[in-house]
Amino acid sequence: MKAFTYQRADSAAHAAAAALKPGAKIIAGGTNLLDLMKLHVETPSNLIDINRLPLDKIEETSDGGLRVGALVRNSDLAADARVRQRYGVLSRALLAGASAQLRNKATTGGNLLQRTRCYYFYDVTKPCNKRTPGSGCAALAGFNRIHAILGASEHCIATHPSDMAVAMQALDARVETVNRAGETKVIPIAEFYRLPGRTPEIETTLKPGEIITAVKLPPPPPGVQVYRKVRDRASYAFALVSVAAIVDSTRGRIRSARLAFGGLALKPWRAAAAEQRLTNAPANAATFNMAADAVLEGARGFGDNDFKIPLTRRTLHSVLAEMTRT
């Protein structure tokens, strides 16, 4: 690790102000940041520890939803009785991620902001536009089995690694932030992540010095909730493809559906066009295939990851068939 100075924040606004200084970085759970610091991928000169801030509560909101503090640990969020009852897709997605030890440490805000696990992003001897803008993308012609098939650009084909954020995308979560002036803002998760385009180093719409304080979950939509993760091992591995699905159906007919995908793009991928094709449609193979066509419109493989295109189709088909079985 490069040397850094360490300080504890006594308020979110104080942390936001401190984070504005060059070289400063917020640390919460640290399970991703310290990993990256050991490899010199991240080299902050000042670490601001926010673990003492009172952001570790899960509260009911007046609209019937939940407000999840940014420091709520992944394991606590997954185990919360209200989350298990009302947001099963979120609980299951959290439990699908990492290991129990990591979930005990990793936070809600940190999970949203974790960095890609692209091998070349992690290897400081290789070009990577995300790590070193303008240096090139080694994954384009390299080993790209785990890489994106949707929303990629010639500058970056990395994927977002989070399971939690995929479920939150399907739940229309909103990210609450504060800046150094103490002003709060709410960002719909659909607008939170950016696609790589020409600036893969800018991953979210957070402004410099803006701190995540909570994630708000609106009341759950009607229907069954499922999180299906397809990966190389049965446990403790990142998704090749994952699906967060919320489907309301009765007697072989789908009333409404929400679909979000992990492992396919640099952000959790919400599939609005596919959701439309499922709305008021019969729950059969033809409908599921039309939905998969809509998800995969514009999909492109880069060689090693070509398999993700049929895998996505099959995974979606399987999930929808299971959820609408009468």
Add this chain to the structure above:
Amino acid sequence: MEHVMDEHESNAEPNTRGTVEVTRRTVIETGTTALLLTTLPRAALAAGPAADSEPSPSPVGVELQINGHPHSLTLDPRTTLLDALREHLALTGSKKGCDHGQCGACTVLIDGRRINSCLTLAVMHDGQSVTTIEGLALAENLHPMQAAFVEHDGFQCGYCTSGQICSAIGMLAESRQGMPSYVTDDLTQPAAELTDVEIRERMSGNICRCAAYPNIVAAIRQTARVST
């Protein structure tokens, strides 16, 4: 110091044949390197394998309750909890495997919860209680989980074992609190029965390269039955 004397001796033994061979000197040099690695200054240790030339930042004070005993440390802020335990307090039971949170050999309990001590800074735990493998036995009496690992041969080389045992103890506590896992069928039910499938999923953060998994599961299964 034996190594240093040996090296002087080897200097007096030139390789007259000029062939490539593993000489006593190369063997001894390897030994000397290993010796140096164990005596690296702690700042270099905190910096990690790719040590940086820049000076160490100002040290930070941290109070830790470790296995029931208070400790006051002054640390380079880069010091991970694992390095604080091993290098500053000589508690070498917690092992450094991957140093990246992937293997679980460094698992300890903080206020009763299992975490990877390699992926957290010691200064972030000021005022907290840490339990390591050294803190589990009561005098000569092994913790039931330790005894079960011995009884069931839950290890071969033993390197992952302290992490496995600490993790298993944390896991049983989680299970008793009703925490679900990815393989729990019905998330709306308060507690899942600790089947072998549940044990394996819940222990997936601890890798055993000797693959003693069936025996590890047996040890945990037995301890779970006895203690619930």
